[in-house]
Amino acid sequence: MRHLMTPLDFSVEELDQLFDLANDIEANMEKYAHCCAGKTLATCFYEPSTRTRLSFEAAMLNLGGNVLGFSEASSSSAAKGESVSDTIRVISAYAHICAMRHPKEGAAFVAASKSRIPVINAGDGGHQHPTQTLTDLLTIRSLKGRLDNFTIGLCGDLKFGRTVHSLINALTRYENIHFVFISPEELRVPEYITESLREKGISYEEETRLEDVLPNLDLLYMTRVQKERFFNEEDYVRLKDFYILNKKKMKLAKEDMLVLHPLPRVNEISVEIDDDPRAVYFKQAQYGVYVRMALIMTLLNITA
Amino acid sequence: MLNVGKIEEGFVLDHIPAGMSLAIYHHLHLADLDCTVAIIKNAKSNKMGKKDILKVECDIDKLHMDVLAVIDHNITVNVIKDGEIVEKKDLVLPKEIKNVIRCKNPRCITSIEQELPHIFVLADEAKEVYRCRYCEEKFDKRTFRWI
Numbered sequence: 001m002r003h004l005m006t007p008l009d010f011s012v013e014e015l016d017q018l019f020d021l022a023n024d025i026e027a028n029m030e031k032y033a034h035c036c037a038g039k040t041l042a043t044c045f046y047e048p049s050t051r052t053r054l055s056f057e058a059a060m061l062n063l064g065g066n067v068l069g070f071s072e073a074s075s076s077s078a079a080k081g082e083s084v085s086d087t088i089r090v091i092s093a094y095a096h097i098c099a100m101r102h103p104k105e106g107a108a109f110v111a112a113s114k115s116r117i118p119v120i121n122a123g124d125g126g127h128q129h130p131t132q133t134l135t136d137l138l139t140i141r142s143l144k145g146r147l148d149n150f151t152i153g154l155c156g157d158l159k160f161g162r163t164v165h166s167l168i169n170a171l172t173r174y175e176n177i178h179f180v181f182i183s184p185e186e187l188r189v190p191e192y193i194t195e196s197l198r199e200k201g202i203s204y205e206e207e208t209r210l211e212d213v214l215p216n217l218d219l220l221y222m223t224r225v226q227k228e229r230f231f232n233e234e235d236y237v238r239l240k241d242f243y244i245l246n247k248k249k250m251k252l253a254k255e256d257m258l259v260l261h262p263l264p265r266v267n268e269i270s271v272e273i274d275d276d277p278r279a280v281y282f283k284q285a286q287y288g289v290y291v292r293m294a295l296i297m298t299l300l301n302i303t304a
Numbered sequence: 305m306l307n308v309g310k311i312e313e314g315f316v317l318d319h320i321p322a323g324m325s326l327a328i329y330h331h332l333h334l335a336d337l338d339c340t341v342a343i344i345k346n347a348k349s350n351k352m353g354k355k356d357i358l359k360v361e362c363d364i365d366k367l368h369m370d371v372l373a374v375i376d377h378n379i380t381v382n383v384i385k386d387g388e389i390v391e392k393k394d395l396v397l398p399k400e401i402k403n404v405i406r407c408k409n410p411r412c413i414t415s416i417e418q419e420l421p422h423i424f425v426l427a428d429e430a431k432e433v434y435r436c437r438y439c440e441e442k443f444d445k446r447t448f449r450w451i
Contacts, residue, residue, distance in 0.1 A: 083417050083419065084413065084417060085417070085419075085420075102413070103411070104411060104412060104413040104415065104416060104417075104439075105409065105411050105412050105413060105438060105439030105440075105441075106412055106413040106414070106436070106437070106438020106439040106440075107413045107438075109413075109437070109438055110413055110417070110420060110438065124413075124439075125411040125412075125439070126411060127411075127439055127440065192435075192440070192442055
Protein backbone atom coordinates (compact mmCIF):
# COMPACT_ATOMS: atom_id res chain seq x y z
CA MET A 1 0.00 0.00 0.00
CA ARG A 2 1.32 3.41 -0.94
CA HIS A 3 0.77 6.83 0.55
CA LEU A 4 1.70 10.28 -0.68
CA MET A 5 3.52 12.37 1.93
CA THR A 6 5.92 14.42 -0.19
CA PRO A 7 6.32 14.93 -3.93
CA LEU A 8 9.50 12.85 -3.71
CA ASP A 9 7.54 9.73 -2.79
CA PHE A 10 7.13 9.14 -6.51
CA SER A 11 10.13 8.71 -8.77
CA VAL A 12 10.48 10.94 -11.82
CA GLU A 13 9.35 8.01 -13.96
CA GLU A 14 6.31 7.37 -11.76
CA LEU A 15 5.43 11.06 -11.95
CA ASP A 16 5.64 10.89 -15.74
CA GLN A 17 3.18 7.99 -15.70
CA LEU A 18 0.90 9.91 -13.34
CA PHE A 19 0.98 13.00 -15.55
CA ASP A 20 0.37 10.91 -18.70
CA LEU A 21 -2.69 9.48 -16.97
CA ALA A 22 -3.81 12.98 -15.91
CA ASN A 23 -3.47 14.22 -19.49
CA ASP A 24 -5.46 11.24 -20.74
CA ILE A 25 -8.15 11.99 -18.16
CA GLU A 26 -8.23 15.59 -19.41
CA ALA A 27 -8.75 14.41 -22.98
CA ASN A 28 -11.18 11.57 -22.23
CA MET A 29 -13.18 12.37 -19.10
CA GLU A 30 -16.03 9.97 -19.98
CA LYS A 31 -13.66 7.02 -20.09
CA TYR A 32 -12.92 7.52 -16.39
CA ALA A 33 -16.41 8.46 -15.19
CA HIS A 34 -17.06 5.17 -13.36
CA CYS A 35 -13.54 4.04 -12.49
CA CYS A 36 -14.02 4.45 -8.74
CA ALA A 37 -17.64 3.33 -8.44
CA GLY A 38 -18.10 1.76 -5.01
CA LYS A 39 -15.01 3.49 -3.61
CA THR A 40 -15.06 6.21 -0.98
CA LEU A 41 -12.66 9.06 -0.36
CA ALA A 42 -12.48 10.50 3.16
CA THR A 43 -11.44 14.14 3.30
CA CYS A 44 -10.15 14.77 6.82
CA PHE A 45 -9.49 18.49 7.02
CA TYR A 46 -8.44 19.71 10.46
CA GLU A 47 -8.14 23.25 9.15
CA PRO A 48 -10.31 24.97 6.58
CA SER A 49 -9.28 24.71 2.95
CA THR A 50 -12.31 24.77 0.78
CA ARG A 51 -10.33 24.79 -2.44
CA THR A 52 -8.15 21.76 -1.86
CA ARG A 53 -10.98 19.80 -0.26
CA LEU A 54 -13.37 20.54 -3.12
CA SER A 55 -10.67 19.66 -5.63
CA PHE A 56 -10.28 16.24 -3.99
CA GLU A 57 -14.02 15.76 -3.80
CA ALA A 58 -14.50 16.83 -7.42
CA ALA A 59 -11.77 14.38 -8.43
CA MET A 60 -13.44 11.46 -6.65
CA LEU A 61 -16.92 12.38 -7.89
CA ASN A 62 -15.59 12.67 -11.46
CA LEU A 63 -14.34 9.09 -11.07
CA GLY A 64 -17.78 7.90 -9.98
CA GLY A 65 -16.76 7.44 -6.33
CA ASN A 66 -18.20 8.74 -3.08
CA VAL A 67 -16.86 11.23 -0.56
CA LEU A 68 -17.25 11.80 3.17
CA GLY A 69 -15.29 13.73 5.74
CA PHE A 70 -15.01 16.83 7.85
CA SER A 71 -13.81 20.29 6.99
CA GLU A 72 -12.51 21.65 10.28
CA ALA A 73 -11.19 20.26 13.53
CA SER A 74 -14.11 21.63 15.55
CA SER A 75 -16.54 19.41 13.64
CA SER A 76 -14.39 16.30 14.13
CA SER A 77 -13.48 14.07 17.04
CA ALA A 78 -10.23 16.03 17.34
CA ALA A 79 -12.27 18.60 19.26
CA LYS A 80 -12.84 15.86 21.86
CA GLY A 81 -9.13 15.18 22.01
CA GLU A 82 -8.86 12.19 19.68
CA SER A 83 -5.38 11.65 18.26
CA VAL A 84 -4.63 11.53 14.54
CA SER A 85 -3.53 7.91 14.99
CA ASP A 86 -6.91 6.91 16.40
CA THR A 87 -8.87 8.96 13.87
CA ILE A 88 -7.18 7.31 10.89
CA ARG A 89 -7.74 3.84 12.33
CA VAL A 90 -11.45 4.62 12.45
CA ILE A 91 -11.51 6.29 9.03
CA SER A 92 -9.79 3.19 7.62
CA ALA A 93 -13.02 1.33 8.37
CA TYR A 94 -15.18 3.90 6.61
CA ALA A 95 -13.32 4.72 3.41
CA HIS A 96 -10.90 3.32 0.82
CA ILE A 97 -8.57 6.30 0.64
CA CYS A 98 -8.03 9.42 2.76
CA ALA A 99 -6.88 12.95 2.02
CA MET A 100 -5.73 14.67 5.20
CA ARG A 101 -4.97 18.30 5.94
CA HIS A 102 -3.70 19.24 9.37
CA PRO A 103 -2.16 22.40 10.81
CA LYS A 104 0.62 20.41 12.48
CA GLU A 105 3.67 19.30 10.53
CA GLY A 106 4.08 15.55 10.17
CA ALA A 107 0.40 14.80 10.96
CA ALA A 108 -0.17 12.97 7.68
CA PHE A 109 2.96 10.89 8.30
CA VAL A 110 1.56 9.84 11.67
CA ALA A 111 -1.73 8.95 9.98
CA ALA A 112 -0.01 6.94 7.25
CA SER A 113 1.97 4.95 9.78
CA LYS A 114 -1.27 3.72 11.42
CA SER A 115 -3.57 3.59 8.41
CA ARG A 116 -5.01 0.58 6.61
CA ILE A 117 -5.90 2.74 3.58
CA PRO A 118 -3.73 4.99 1.39
CA VAL A 119 -3.26 8.44 2.93
CA ILE A 120 -2.65 11.54 0.85
CA ASN A 121 -1.03 14.47 2.60
CA ALA A 122 -3.26 17.38 1.64
CA GLY A 123 -1.05 19.84 3.52
CA ASP A 124 0.63 19.61 6.93
CA GLY A 125 1.31 23.00 8.49
CA GLY A 126 4.11 24.82 6.72
CA HIS A 127 5.77 21.55 5.79
CA GLN A 128 4.55 19.79 2.64
CA HIS A 129 1.66 20.06 0.22
CA PRO A 130 2.42 17.38 -2.37
CA THR A 131 -0.80 17.41 -4.37
CA GLN A 132 -0.40 21.13 -4.98
CA THR A 133 3.09 20.33 -6.23
CA LEU A 134 1.76 17.60 -8.51
CA THR A 135 -0.73 20.18 -9.79
CA ASP A 136 2.06 22.68 -10.40
CA LEU A 137 4.24 20.14 -12.18
CA LEU A 138 1.36 18.90 -14.34
CA THR A 139 0.50 22.49 -15.28
CA ILE A 140 4.07 23.28 -16.29
CA ARG A 141 4.56 19.99 -18.12
CA SER A 142 1.24 20.30 -19.97
CA LEU A 143 1.74 23.92 -21.02
CA LYS A 144 5.49 23.94 -21.59
CA GLY A 145 6.00 20.34 -22.65
CA ARG A 146 8.86 19.73 -20.22
CA LEU A 147 9.97 19.98 -16.61
CA ASP A 148 13.64 20.78 -17.11
CA ASN A 149 15.72 23.73 -18.28
CA PHE A 150 13.84 26.55 -16.59
CA THR A 151 14.59 29.66 -14.63
CA ILE A 152 11.77 29.74 -12.12
CA GLY A 153 10.97 32.67 -9.84
CA LEU A 154 9.16 31.99 -6.58
CA CYS A 155 7.70 35.11 -5.06
CA GLY A 156 6.00 36.08 -1.81
CA ASP A 157 5.89 34.08 1.40
CA LEU A 158 8.76 31.67 0.90
CA LYS A 159 9.26 31.03 4.60
CA PHE A 160 5.92 29.56 5.57
CA GLY A 161 4.61 28.75 2.08
CA ARG A 162 4.48 24.98 2.00
CA THR A 163 3.53 24.95 -1.67
CA VAL A 164 6.82 26.64 -2.40
CA HIS A 165 8.86 24.20 -0.31
CA SER A 166 7.25 21.20 -1.95
CA LEU A 167 7.69 22.62 -5.44
CA ILE A 168 11.37 23.37 -4.89
CA ASN A 169 11.90 19.84 -3.59
CA ALA A 170 10.22 18.34 -6.61
CA LEU A 171 11.98 20.49 -9.22
CA THR A 172 15.44 19.65 -7.87
CA ARG A 173 15.15 16.29 -9.61
CA TYR A 174 15.02 17.85 -13.07
CA GLU A 175 17.98 19.05 -15.10
CA ASN A 176 19.14 22.62 -15.28
CA ILE A 177 16.66 24.37 -13.02
CA HIS A 178 17.70 27.77 -11.71
CA PHE A 179 15.71 29.11 -8.76
CA VAL A 180 15.12 32.80 -8.10
CA PHE A 181 13.67 33.37 -4.63
CA ILE A 182 11.93 36.74 -4.42
CA SER A 183 10.77 37.73 -0.95
CA PRO A 184 11.21 40.22 1.86
CA GLU A 185 14.02 39.35 4.28
CA GLU A 186 11.46 38.22 6.85
CA LEU A 187 9.94 35.62 4.55
CA ARG A 188 13.04 34.02 3.02
CA VAL A 189 13.20 30.35 2.07
CA PRO A 190 14.17 28.30 5.14
CA GLU A 191 17.85 27.57 5.55
CA TYR A 192 17.42 23.81 5.31
CA ILE A 193 16.15 24.21 1.75
CA THR A 194 18.93 26.49 0.52
CA GLU A 195 21.43 24.22 2.27
CA SER A 196 20.05 21.23 0.42
CA LEU A 197 20.25 23.12 -2.90
CA ARG A 198 23.90 24.00 -2.26
CA GLU A 199 24.69 20.39 -1.45
CA LYS A 200 23.07 19.22 -4.67
CA GLY A 201 24.90 21.90 -6.67
CA ILE A 202 21.65 23.51 -7.79
CA SER A 203 21.89 27.21 -8.56
CA TYR A 204 19.68 29.75 -6.85
CA GLU A 205 19.61 33.44 -6.05
CA GLU A 206 17.72 35.44 -3.44
CA GLU A 207 16.27 38.78 -4.48
CA THR A 208 14.04 41.36 -2.89
CA ARG A 209 12.64 43.19 -5.94
CA LEU A 210 10.36 41.36 -8.35
CA GLU A 211 10.99 43.89 -11.16
CA ASP A 212 14.73 43.23 -11.17
CA VAL A 213 14.43 39.59 -12.08
CA LEU A 214 11.18 39.36 -14.06
CA PRO A 215 12.84 39.58 -17.52
CA ASN A 216 14.93 36.45 -16.75
CA LEU A 217 12.11 34.18 -15.72
CA ASP A 218 10.52 31.33 -17.71
CA LEU A 219 8.07 30.67 -14.89
CA LEU A 220 6.83 32.85 -12.06
CA TYR A 221 5.23 31.17 -9.07
CA MET A 222 3.35 33.70 -6.96
CA THR A 223 2.13 33.01 -3.43
CA ARG A 224 0.01 34.90 -1.00
CA VAL A 225 1.22 36.01 2.38
CA GLN A 226 -0.86 33.78 4.64
CA LYS A 227 -2.33 35.51 7.63
CA GLU A 228 -2.65 32.28 9.61
CA ARG A 229 1.12 31.70 9.45
CA PHE A 230 1.93 34.88 11.35
CA PHE A 231 2.16 35.15 15.07
CA ASN A 232 0.86 38.72 15.09
CA GLU A 233 -1.37 40.94 12.98
CA GLU A 234 1.14 43.79 12.75
CA ASP A 235 3.74 41.74 10.86
CA TYR A 236 1.07 40.47 8.51
CA VAL A 237 -0.26 43.92 7.64
CA ARG A 238 3.26 45.27 7.09
CA LEU A 239 4.28 42.49 4.68
CA LYS A 240 1.17 41.40 2.84
CA ASP A 241 1.36 43.94 0.01
CA PHE A 242 5.08 43.68 -0.49
CA TYR A 243 4.91 42.07 -3.90
CA ILE A 244 2.06 42.68 -6.28
CA LEU A 245 2.11 41.51 -9.88
CA ASN A 246 0.32 43.92 -12.22
CA LYS A 247 0.13 44.84 -15.91
CA LYS A 248 3.10 47.19 -15.67
CA LYS A 249 5.35 44.51 -14.20
CA MET A 250 4.12 41.92 -16.71
CA LYS A 251 5.49 44.12 -19.51
CA LEU A 252 8.95 43.27 -18.23
CA ALA A 253 8.34 39.54 -18.48
CA LYS A 254 9.04 37.20 -21.38
CA GLU A 255 6.19 36.67 -23.82
CA ASP A 256 5.97 33.01 -22.95
CA MET A 257 6.56 33.26 -19.21
CA LEU A 258 3.86 31.46 -17.25
CA VAL A 259 2.40 32.90 -14.06
CA LEU A 260 1.30 30.23 -11.60
CA HIS A 261 -0.37 30.63 -8.23
CA PRO A 262 -1.70 27.97 -5.85
CA LEU A 263 -4.75 30.17 -5.11
CA PRO A 264 -6.55 31.69 -3.40
CA ARG A 265 -4.93 35.00 -4.18
CA VAL A 266 -5.55 38.04 -2.04
CA ASN A 267 -4.12 40.98 -3.93
CA GLU A 268 -0.62 39.83 -4.95
CA ILE A 269 -1.83 39.36 -8.52
CA SER A 270 -3.87 42.22 -9.89
CA VAL A 271 -7.11 41.14 -11.61
CA GLU A 272 -6.03 43.26 -14.59
CA ILE A 273 -3.72 40.47 -15.75
CA ASP A 274 -6.27 37.66 -15.44
CA ASP A 275 -6.90 37.77 -19.21
CA ASP A 276 -3.20 37.76 -20.06
CA PRO A 277 -2.54 34.38 -21.75
CA ARG A 278 0.52 33.99 -19.54
CA ALA A 279 -1.65 33.96 -16.42
CA VAL A 280 -2.45 30.26 -16.05
CA TYR A 281 -3.53 30.02 -12.42
CA PHE A 282 -7.13 29.15 -13.18
CA LYS A 283 -6.03 26.48 -15.66
CA GLN A 284 -3.77 25.28 -12.86
CA ALA A 285 -6.82 24.73 -10.62
CA GLN A 286 -8.35 22.59 -13.36
CA TYR A 287 -5.15 20.57 -13.66
CA GLY A 288 -5.39 20.08 -9.90
CA VAL A 289 -8.55 18.04 -10.37
CA TYR A 290 -7.02 15.92 -13.15
CA VAL A 291 -3.88 15.15 -11.19
CA ARG A 292 -5.89 14.24 -8.06
CA MET A 293 -8.03 11.92 -10.19
CA ALA A 294 -4.89 10.28 -11.52
CA LEU A 295 -3.45 10.06 -8.01
CA ILE A 296 -6.55 8.46 -6.49
CA MET A 297 -6.59 5.87 -9.29
CA THR A 298 -2.89 5.19 -8.89
CA LEU A 299 -2.99 4.76 -5.11
CA LEU A 300 -6.07 2.53 -5.37
CA ASN A 301 -4.45 0.52 -8.21
CA ILE A 302 -7.37 1.22 -10.49
CA THR A 303 -7.06 1.38 -14.26
CA ALA A 304 -9.61 2.59 -16.78
CA MET B 305 47.38 18.22 40.69
CA LEU B 306 44.30 16.47 41.98
CA ASN B 307 44.38 12.67 41.84
CA VAL B 308 41.28 10.60 41.42
CA GLY B 309 41.79 6.92 41.98
CA LYS B 310 41.31 4.10 39.50
CA ILE B 311 38.04 2.29 39.23
CA GLU B 312 37.96 -1.50 39.22
CA GLU B 313 34.87 -2.23 37.18
CA GLY B 314 32.96 0.23 35.02
CA PHE B 315 33.75 2.77 32.36
CA VAL B 316 35.55 6.02 31.85
CA LEU B 317 34.32 8.67 29.50
CA ASP B 318 37.37 10.58 28.34
CA HIS B 319 37.90 13.55 26.06
CA ILE B 320 34.66 15.19 27.02
CA PRO B 321 34.74 18.84 25.91
CA ALA B 322 35.57 20.96 28.97
CA GLY B 323 32.40 22.03 30.75
CA MET B 324 30.20 19.30 29.29
CA SER B 325 30.59 16.68 32.01
CA LEU B 326 27.72 17.85 34.17
CA ALA B 327 25.42 17.98 31.17
CA ILE B 328 26.40 14.44 30.26
CA TYR B 329 25.94 13.35 33.88
CA HIS B 330 22.43 14.67 33.63
CA HIS B 331 21.59 13.34 30.15
CA LEU B 332 22.91 9.84 30.90
CA HIS B 333 20.83 9.83 34.09
CA LEU B 334 23.91 8.93 36.11
CA ALA B 335 22.26 10.40 39.19
CA ASP B 336 19.84 7.47 39.07
CA LEU B 337 22.64 4.90 39.37
CA ASP B 338 23.54 3.54 42.77
CA CYS B 339 27.29 3.50 42.14
CA THR B 340 30.40 5.61 42.43
CA VAL B 341 30.66 8.45 39.91
CA ALA B 342 33.63 10.80 39.64
CA ILE B 343 33.27 14.01 37.68
CA ILE B 344 36.57 15.58 36.73
CA LYS B 345 36.42 19.03 35.23
CA ASN B 346 39.07 20.94 33.33
CA ALA B 347 41.72 18.21 33.39
CA LYS B 348 44.83 18.92 31.33
CA SER B 349 44.77 17.40 27.87
CA ASN B 350 47.49 17.37 25.22
CA LYS B 351 44.90 17.00 22.51
CA MET B 352 42.22 19.37 23.76
CA GLY B 353 43.97 21.73 26.17
CA LYS B 354 41.27 21.14 28.76
CA LYS B 355 38.86 18.28 29.00
CA ASP B 356 36.35 16.69 31.33
CA ILE B 357 36.35 13.05 32.42
CA LEU B 358 33.61 10.92 33.94
CA LYS B 359 34.43 7.73 35.84
CA VAL B 360 31.50 5.47 36.56
CA GLU B 361 31.64 2.24 38.53
CA CYS B 362 28.82 0.28 36.92
CA ASP B 363 28.10 -2.07 34.04
CA ILE B 364 28.70 -0.49 30.62
CA ASP B 365 25.34 -1.86 29.46
CA LYS B 366 23.69 0.75 31.64
CA LEU B 367 25.19 3.47 29.46
CA HIS B 368 22.90 4.90 26.80
CA MET B 369 25.51 5.03 24.02
CA ASP B 370 23.14 6.63 21.52
CA VAL B 371 22.72 9.63 23.78
CA LEU B 372 26.45 9.98 24.19
CA ALA B 373 27.11 9.75 20.45
CA VAL B 374 24.58 12.49 19.80
CA ILE B 375 26.15 14.74 22.45
CA ASP B 376 29.65 14.30 21.00
CA HIS B 377 30.80 11.21 19.15
CA ASN B 378 34.47 12.14 19.74
CA ILE B 379 34.16 11.22 23.42
CA THR B 380 36.27 8.16 24.25
CA VAL B 381 34.55 5.32 26.07
CA ASN B 382 36.94 3.07 27.97
CA VAL B 383 35.58 -0.12 29.49
CA ILE B 384 37.38 -1.05 32.72
CA LYS B 385 37.74 -4.52 34.21
CA ASP B 386 40.01 -5.37 37.13
CA GLY B 387 41.32 -1.83 37.07
CA GLU B 388 42.51 -2.04 33.46
CA ILE B 389 41.13 -0.75 30.17
CA VAL B 390 39.86 -3.83 28.35
CA GLU B 391 38.00 -2.17 25.53
CA LYS B 392 37.65 1.18 23.82
CA LYS B 393 34.20 1.65 22.40
CA ASP B 394 33.72 3.77 19.31
CA LEU B 395 30.73 6.04 19.37
CA VAL B 396 28.86 5.83 16.12
CA LEU B 397 26.12 8.27 15.25
CA PRO B 398 22.91 6.26 15.33
CA LYS B 399 20.80 6.32 12.16
CA GLU B 400 17.76 7.01 14.26
CA ILE B 401 17.27 8.21 17.80
CA LYS B 402 14.04 7.59 19.58
CA ASN B 403 12.80 9.39 22.66
CA VAL B 404 16.14 11.03 23.38
CA ILE B 405 15.56 14.55 22.12
CA ARG B 406 12.33 16.45 21.78
CA CYS B 407 11.34 18.37 18.66
CA LYS B 408 11.21 22.06 19.49
CA ASN B 409 9.19 23.07 16.44
CA PRO B 410 5.90 24.42 17.86
CA ARG B 411 4.17 23.42 14.63
CA CYS B 412 5.26 19.78 14.84
CA ILE B 413 2.56 17.16 15.42
CA THR B 414 4.56 15.93 18.44
CA SER B 415 3.80 19.26 20.14
CA ILE B 416 0.14 18.29 20.56
CA GLU B 417 0.10 14.50 20.47
CA GLN B 418 1.94 13.53 23.62
CA GLU B 419 1.96 9.78 23.07
CA LEU B 420 3.99 9.96 19.85
CA PRO B 421 7.60 8.80 20.07
CA HIS B 422 10.10 11.57 19.35
CA ILE B 423 12.13 10.25 16.45
CA PHE B 424 15.10 11.97 14.85
CA VAL B 425 16.76 10.61 11.73
CA LEU B 426 20.40 11.11 10.76
CA ALA B 427 20.07 13.25 7.64
CA ASP B 428 23.74 14.14 7.13
CA GLU B 429 26.40 12.05 8.83
CA ALA B 430 29.31 14.32 7.87
CA LYS B 431 27.63 17.36 9.40
CA GLU B 432 26.01 15.38 12.23
CA VAL B 433 22.61 16.67 11.27
CA TYR B 434 19.49 15.05 12.64
CA ARG B 435 15.99 15.92 11.51
CA CYS B 436 12.64 15.26 13.13
CA ARG B 437 10.98 12.26 11.45
CA TYR B 438 7.67 14.13 11.36
CA CYS B 439 8.33 17.77 10.53
CA GLU B 440 12.01 17.57 9.37
CA GLU B 441 13.05 20.29 11.80
CA LYS B 442 16.81 20.27 12.25
CA PHE B 443 18.18 19.23 15.61
CA ASP B 444 20.46 21.95 16.87
CA LYS B 445 22.79 20.98 19.72
CA ARG B 446 22.67 24.50 21.11
CA THR B 447 18.91 24.63 21.54
CA PHE B 448 17.78 21.03 21.78
CA ARG B 449 15.45 19.81 24.47
CA TRP B 450 16.23 16.46 26.04
CA ILE B 451 13.60 14.04 27.15
